[in-house]
Amino acid sequence: MSNHQITFTDTSLTDGQAAVWAGALDNRMVLAPAAALSSSGLAAVEVLSPAVLDECLARDEHPLQRVELAHRHYGPVPLRATVNLLTGHGRPGADVLGPTAIDGWLTALAAAGLRQVVLLDPLLDLVRLKAALESATTAGLTAIAALPYTADDGVSDETYAERAASLIAAGAHRVMLRDESGVLTPDRARTLVPALVSALGDTPLDLHTRCHTALGTVVALEAGRLGVRGIDTALPSVANGASLPSLPSLIRVLRRDDVQGLPDLDALLSADAILAGIADQEGLPAATPWPFDLATYVHQLPGEVAADVRSVLRERGRWADLHEFAAECAAVRREMGSPPMVPPFARAIAEQAMCHFGGEQRYETLRPVLRRLLQGVYGTVNGDQRVDLQARVGSVLTSECDSPTIEADLAADEDVLLAWIAGVTVATVPRRVDVQPYEALTPYESLTRGLLERAGRYATLTVSAPGLRIHLQQEG
Amino acid sequence: MLTNLRHLVEAEFARTGRRRTIALTDGTLRDAHQCLWATRMRTEHMLPISSRIADAGFGAVEAIAMVGFDAGVLFLNQDPFERVRLLADRISTAPLRAAVRSNLLHGFYPQPDDINELFVERMFVNGIRDFAVLDSLHSWDNVAPGIRIAKRLGAKVTIALVFNLAPGYDDEFYVRQAREVIDQFGVDTISLADAGGSLTVERTRTLVPALRAAIGETRLELNTHCLTGMGPQVALEAAVYGADQILTAVDPLANGNSLPSAQMMARDLRALGFDVDVDDRSLDEVGDYLGKLAAQLDYPVGVPAEYDPANYQTQYAGGAMTNLEAQLKAAGISDRLPAVIEEIGRVREELGSPVMATPFPAIVAAQAVMNVLNPERYAVVPDEVKKYVCGYFGALPLPVDDNVKDLVMNNGSCDISETPPQLDPILPELRRRYGHLSPDEMILRYMYGDQKIDALVPVEDTFSVQQSIVELVAGLGRMRSKHTVRLVAPGLELRANG
Numbered sequence: 001m002s003n004h005q006i007t008f009t010d011t012s013l014t015d016g017q018a019a020v021w022a023g024a025l026d027n028r029m030v031l032a033p034a035a036a037l038s039s040s041g042l043a044a045v046e047v048l049s050p051a052v053l054d055e056c057l058a059r060d061e062h063p064l065q066r067v068e069l070a071h072r073h074y075g076p077v078p079l080r081a082t083v084n085l086l087t088g089h090g091r092p093g094a095d096v097l098g099p100t101a102i103d104g105w106l107t108a109l110a111a112a113g114l115r116q117v118v119l120l121d122p123l124l125d126l127v128r129l130k131a132a133l134e135s136a137t138t139a140g141l142t143a144i145a146a147l148p149y150t151a152d153d154g155v156s157d158e159t160y161a162e163r164a165a166s167l168i169a170a171g172a173h174r175v176m177l178r179d180e181s182g183v184l185t186p187d188r189a190r191t192l193v194p195a196l197v198s199a200l201g202d203t204p205l206d207l208h209t210r211c212h213t214a215l216g217t218v219v220a221l222e223a224g225r226l227g228v229r230g231i232d233t234a235l236p237s238v239a240n241g242a243s244l245p246s247l248p249s250l251i252r253v254l255r256r257d258d259v260q261g262l263p264d265l266d267a268l269l270s271a272d273a274i275l276a277g278i279a280d281q282e283g284l285p286a287a288t289p290w291p292f293d294l295a296t297y298v299h300q301l302p303g304e305v306a307a308d309v310r311s312v313l314r315e316r317g318r319w320a321d322l323h324e325f326a327a328e329c330a331a332v333r334r335e336m337g338s339p340p341m342v343p344p345f346a347r348a349i350a351e352q353a354m355c356h357f358g359g360e361q362r363y364e365t366l367r368p369v370l371r372r373l374l375q376g377v378y379g380t381v382n383g384d385q386r387v388d389l390q391a392r393v394g395s396v397l398t399s400e401c402d403s404p405t406i407e408a409d410l411a412a413d414e415d416v417l418l419a420w421i422a423g424v425t426v427a428t429v430p431r432r433v434d435v436q437p438y439e440a441l442t443p444y445e446s447l448t449r450g451l452l453e454r455a456g457r458y459a460t461l462t463v464s465a466p467g468l469r470i471h472l473q474q475e476g
Numbered sequence: 477m478l479t480n481l482r483h484l485v486e487a488e489f490a491r492t493g494r495r496r497t498i499a500l501t502d503g504t505l506r507d508a509h510q511c512l513w514a515t516r517m518r519t520e521h522m523l524p525i526s527s528r529i530a531d532a533g534f535g536a537v538e539a540i541a542m543v544g545f546d547a548g549v550l551f552l553n554q555d556p557f558e559r560v561r562l563l564a565d566r567i568s569t570a571p572l573r574a575a576v577r578s579n580l581l582h583g584f585y586p587q588p589d590d591i592n593e594l595f596v597e598r599m600f601v602n603g604i605r606d607f608a609v610l611d612s613l614h615s616w617d618n619v620a621p622g623i624r625i626a627k628r629l630g631a632k633v634t635i636a637l638v639f640n641l642a643p644g645y646d647d648e649f650y651v652r653q654a655r656e657v658i659d660q661f662g663v664d665t666i667s668l669a670d671a672g673g674s675l676t677v678e679r680t681r682t683l684v685p686a687l688r689a690a691i692g693e694t695r696l697e698l699n700t701h702c703l704t705g706m707g708p709q710v711a712l713e714a715a716v717y718g719a720d721q722i723l724t725a726v727d728p729l730a731n732g733n734s735l736p737s738a739q740m741m742a743r744d745l746r747a748l749g750f751d752v753d754v755d756d757r758s759l760d761e762v763g764d765y766l767g768k769l770a771a772q773l774d775y776p777v778g779v780p781a782e783y784d785p786a787n788y789q790t791q792y793a794g795g796a797m798t799n800l801e802a803q804l805k806a807a808g809i810s811d812r813l814p815a816v817i818e819e820i821g822r823v824r825e826e827l828g829s830p831v832m833a834t835p836f837p838a839i840v841a842a843q844a845v846m847n848v849l850n851p852e853r854y855a856v857v858p859d860e861v862k863k864y865v866c867g868y869f870g871a872l873p874l875p876v877d878d879n880v881k882d883l884v885m886n887n888g889s890c891d892i893s894e895t896p897p898q899l900d901p902i903l904p905e906l907r908r909r910y911g912h913l914s915p916d917e918m919i920l921r922y923m924y925g926d927q928k929i930d931a932l933v934p935v936e937d938t939f940s941v942q943q944s945i946v947e948l949v950a951g952l953g954r955m956r957s958k959h960t961v962r963l964v965a966p967g968l969e970l971r972a973n974g
Contacts, residue, residue, distance in 0.1 A: 152479040185477045186677075213477075214705040217783040240782055253785055289780040291731050292708035294744040297478035320756045323743050 007043035016238030040267035071113025088344025089423025145172035180302035182210030337381030499535030506538035508725035541575035564603020615870025673703035688718030728777035862888030
């Protein structure tokens with residue numbers, strides 16, 4: 001183990017819960033593990049991501065309030081968000097979040113209490129990124145630039161190193177090798193990480209990897225040994241599988257290697273016990289590792305999308321055809337010019353492939369995000385796109401905002417800004433409400449509460465179990 | 477990853493002009509439930525699905541191991557020979573395999589050659605056509621008599637080389653062992669047996685090619701387990717680097733402590749460019765059945781393990797550790813546990829790094845405790861340690877440290893002869909006692925005693941994973957008139973009026 005200090009960022013509240021609990025962690029639940037998590041010696045806790053933004057709005061929760069609440073409850077531990085410059089919601093002009101929108105959003109996030117931001121431009125458009133990184137810096141945020149990783153596509157270590165160097169030149173304080181599909185292997189890490197570390201010089205290299213292939217933990221350990229300074233992790237209740245490596249598991253291994261300065265394992269386990277309690281009470285699925293599988297290297301689907309596809313194939317009784325689906329996924333990706341398998345492209349590619357896999361004639365219909373990708377709305381992809389599909393959809397000119405009015409409103413009105421970022425109407429932007437930390441109930445309390453809530457439906461209600469008898473009877 | 481492995485497979489194809497077929501050996505009915513269900517799958521649980529397993533295209537199907545004999549008789553009251561017979565009746569498309577634990581037919585001391593030979597003969601008569609023989613010391617004299625019988629009967633012989641993560645067990649050690657068994661017995665298959673799942677991808681990339689190069693046309697099998705979550709990758713890499721066949725289990729009895737999944741292995745091997753002649757739909761049917769069986773019995777399915785490199789350290793095995801802790805606590809010296817653990821590592825290496833499989837963990841630990849408690853190491857030598865050093869369990873794979881050997885000989889009990897006693901034939905006595913019984917029953921009574929064998933219950937092939945309540949409701953649904961329904965069964969009366 002090299003002698004540099006490795007730090008850890010918890011992503012349980014964003015990617016972990018998105019991958020394992022399908023995004024069920026609401027604003028009350030965010031606060032529940034705050035005391036334990038904030039005292040555990042983490043480098044940061046991630047509280048917001050593009051997926052969480054959508055999940056909050058779907059629950060009628062205010063995304064900025066999530067950050068504000070976390071800021072009040074999480075004490076000194078820095079809060080982080082991941083912001084994707086490209087969106088999938090299809091609002092004209094907002095497919096690419098332009099400088100005004102990004103500047104406003106980062107300023108709002110900083111005001112809410114955020115300290116770090118991971119800025120992801122899947123197409124690595126350095127002009128866009130530079131503006132965003134400058135906005136982040138101006139807002140007082142640590143600006144982390146994401147460097148998306150894809151496997152088996154012929155991109156050399158040298159090219160990744162050049163890209164990393166260009167991210168520093170664009171103003172990144174840190175660079176994050178972002179492997180949302182969990183396809184980085186220990187073998188590749190052994191050449192790629194040293195190349196990146198060398199290119200970055202004093203700028204720290206972070207790693208975000210996943211556990212789709214069961215190698216996430218190995219990769220994280222190897223990357224740490226090779227010079228990665230910051231590693232994204234999750235608590236065990238929402239780790240592994242499509243999620244990130246479990247931090248307690250990493251700590252146990254690193255302790256055996258006499259690595260010093262690690263987060264407090266007991267505090268992390270206390271925080272995890274709270275998440276486990278929530279899962280138990282809410283009936284959320286348990287996190288389980290996935291077995292190693294080569295199909296992942298073919299489809300390269302990121303976290304939640306891979307989890308969804310897995311469920312769909314099993315439900316349709318077609319799990320045995322996983323490689324067939326993976327091959328179609330890879331074909332669609334190739335025909336779209338091989339964009340990185342991150343939002344907003346990955347889910348659209350998976351959905352398109354699933355249509356073909358399900359028997360629909362290839363490209364009989366076209367997913368909206370892919371249509372816009374072919375139209376060049378998101379910018380330029382590295383690979384060649386299918387010419388006939390490009391001809392079919394035509395090209396459109398893009399601009400950041402449709403009118404000066406919107407641009408002015410974005411800067412002036414938080415609701416307009418949020419609606420623009422999230423692709424919703426201003427009228428549907430939720431209000432801030434009073435939020436109390438999630439209250440854990442005993443099974444008996446939960447049962448009684450459930451019965452009382454339903455009492456109006458029954459004249460009498462009796463529950464009997466060994467050692468337990470509950471009898472409710474309506475009066476009158 | 478995928479590209480690299482494919483390139484290796486394509487390069488081999490270009491070099492040899494031959495696309496390799498990788499065979500899968502099925503361990504579902506033996507290794508998988510040994511790992512996940514403490515070997516508690518009953519014979520009647522196996523019968524409804526055995527014809528599907530037969531159809532699935534496996535190269536061989538494991539039926540039983542000695543642990544299956546023990547669990548079958550001691551806990552399930554079932555005759556293991558009967559299991560073999562019933563499976564052989566249903567599985568004729570692939571050789572039925574039995575794993576044979578050295579000459580340790582009963583307990584953990586070597587048994588006389590005649591009973592071992594008869595055992596192999598009777599297993600063959602009952603339907604075994606592939607004997608997978610292992611000896612934890614790699615002491616092939618222990619197993620030579622049984623192997624010769626198997627060869628004479630025309631059965632296949634697979635030799636399991638037990639993977640041991642320990643000093644001296646380098647690639648050359650395994651190459652030496654493989655050559656020795658091929659020269660000595662002309663075996664059909666060499667199986668690299670990684671019971672603890674401690675074979676890494678890196679080691680696979682050197683060890684498998686070394687074995688492949690050393691064994692000529694003899695088939696090479698990889699048997700690994702998924703305790704670190706790395707088993708599937710290790711198995712795939714083993715195929716790429718020269719293994720001909722992989723021991724797998726049908727998911728959901730794969731992964732966890734068990735074997736890599738047959739379904740996933742088949743898909744992934746094909747994706748790499750190999751041919752794999754298994755029927756995926758048959759595997760899925762077997763998997764569905766096993767899922768229902770697990771649910772009905774309330775037994776666990778295999779859950780993939782999280783990566784934990786502790787498994788790669790040559791540490792004391794979990795079960796043995798629990799015993800050791802209890803023993804030290806009982807002796808009031810539980811505070812010496814860390815020192816004992818450290819001493820176990822030293823003693824193990826000094827004694828030639830035996831595979832930490834029963835009975836060797838206990839023997840090494842006994843010496844380690846004595847070394848910690850006494851002022852001088854090896855001042856007190858337990859009897860079993862002297863027996864081990866003197867070769868009572870077989871010739872040792874690696875030499876014992878010379879100084880330690882002297883101390884053991886000098887300080888060990890004088891009552892223990894330095895030359896292991898001759899094991900006299902036992903069959904004459906057994907035939908006198910049990911001559912009126914079948915040879916199978918005679919063997920079982922010798923192994924487990926009369927009381928246990930008297931309690932055996934014949935298998936009834938009536939088991940079903942279909943839930944009776946589900947069948948009942950489905951049956952009611954099929955009735956044309958539901959105006960009056962009356963069902964009577966022992967302890968149950970159901971009436972319904974429409």
